[in-house]
Amino acid sequence: MLPFWRLSGYYFAYFAFIGAFAPYFTLYLQSLAFSATDIAILMSLMQLMRIIAPNLWGWLSERTGVRMPIVRVSALASLLGFCLFFVTSDFFGVFVAMALMSFFWSAALPLVESTTFNHLGGEGHRYGTIRSWGSAGFIVAVLLIGYALDHLPVSSLLWMSTLILATILLCAVWVPEAGRPVEARLPASLATTLRQPHIQALFGACFFMSAAHGALYVFYSIYLVENGYGKSLVGWMWTLGVLSEIVVFLLMPRMARRFSMRSVLLFAFAAAVVRFVMIGWGVGSLPILVVAQLLHGATFGAYHAAAITLVNRWFPGRLQASGQALYGSLSFGAGGMIGGLLSGFTWDSIGAAWTFTIGSGFALIGLVWLIRGLLEPRED
Known part of the structure; x- marks a missing residue:
């Protein structure tokens, strides 16, 4: 029976933590009098661990044959790591706490995703219904905490x-283990797959899309507060982005019947070029910021749905796990880390507007790479 x-x-709980952490933890770090560079370095640890941890914990899961016990251990360890924030406020101590918390917290989601699909079996179409509770958790957390702060x-x-x-720890204890599916015969090696130009174009563009979002995820809340917006409005702005993302996810099956995934990706990257210029230079206008947040449905929702569809299509059988790990590591991990770190160095030196413009430039590089490398016939 499906749990x-x-x-x-x-x-719900996992993404509620993201709703608490991503928009507001930079405000806490700012209250400790850390510089923009310090904040960028600390927040980039989350992306760094997304490069390292999922592959390590995935390897451990393959070796031991279990997933949920690892998820429970990681939940407990990430909770203990986070508790270190209560006893330290200097940069080194916060760095250690962030590294420990991020390392264990990043281990969980890929294993839970795998467990979920194994529980679903032939009912994979129900995944969206389950995953939507994560978006609900994010919205509840970001709104309630925004008003509280x-x-x-x-x-x-x-x-x-x-x-x-x-x-999260209690929920991890509550989720049962699932059996593993029968492995299919590999149609090609991972190395052969990665040498294909359309694969390289996709992963390269995904790297730059995540880099384009670096300033957004590190400094967006600080940016709004410093320009006179209240923390409750900050919560609503993040919520607006997630709501637009949910709408796009729900519309994707219909969009996929009308447009190729290449076309969806090209639109998403073009939207990102426009979005970050709007945020950088339009902070004084709430309507401009609202439109920019609505574009999150394209720059994350449509982009992620199309990218993950192509990864599943181009990495068949047992290569799917490797393909998803590489997608996450190269994009959200490496790309997010580079974008976040660079924004920390440029925030004080050239200003917020130009920092977001650099993000727009990253999206433009990804767009050009897609146009030149992701050829329509290779999508099928």
Whole structure:
């Protein structure tokens, strides 16, 4: 029997932590008087661990034959690592706490995703229903914490985040293990697959798309608050982006029947070029910021749905796990880390507007790479 609510509860809690951490933790770091460069370095540890941890923990899962016990250990370890924030406020101590928390926290989601699909079996079409609870968790957390921080000190974020991490641990204990599917015969080696030009174009473009979002994920909340917007409005702006993403996810099956995945990706990258220029130079206009956030449905929702579809298509059989790991590591990991670090160095030196413009430039590079390398016939 499918443990629908157990899986949905885990996704709700997991993405609720992202809703607490991603928009607001930079405000906490700023309250500790860290520089923009310090904040970028600390936040980039999350992306760095997304390069290292999933592959390491995935290898351990393959060796031991289990997933959920590893997820439970990682949930406990990430909770303990986060608790170090309560006892340190200097850069070195916060660096260690961030590294430990990120290393174990990054291990969980790929293993839970695999567990979910194994529980679903032939009902893979129900994944979206389960995953949507993660988006709901993000929205609930980002809104409630945004309003709370209008009345509470920003340090209270530590207690709220700790509660969510404890909930993740409880949900991880609640989710049962699932059997593994029968492995299919490999049609090609991983090395042969990676040498194909359309694969290289896709992964290269994905790297630059995540780099384009670097300033957004590190400095967007700080940017809004410094320009006079309240923390509750910050929460609504993040929520607006996630809502647009949900709408796009729901529309993707219909869009896929009308447009090729290449066309969807090209539109998403073009939207990113426009979006980050709008954020950088239009911060004084709330309507411009609202439109820019609505474009998140394209720059993340449509982009991610199309990219992951192509990865599943081009990495068949047992290569799918390797393809998904590489996609996450090269894009959200390496690309996000480079984009976040660079934004930390440019934020104070050339200003926020030009920092976001650099992000627009990254998206443009990805767009050109796609146009030249991701040829339509290779999609089929």
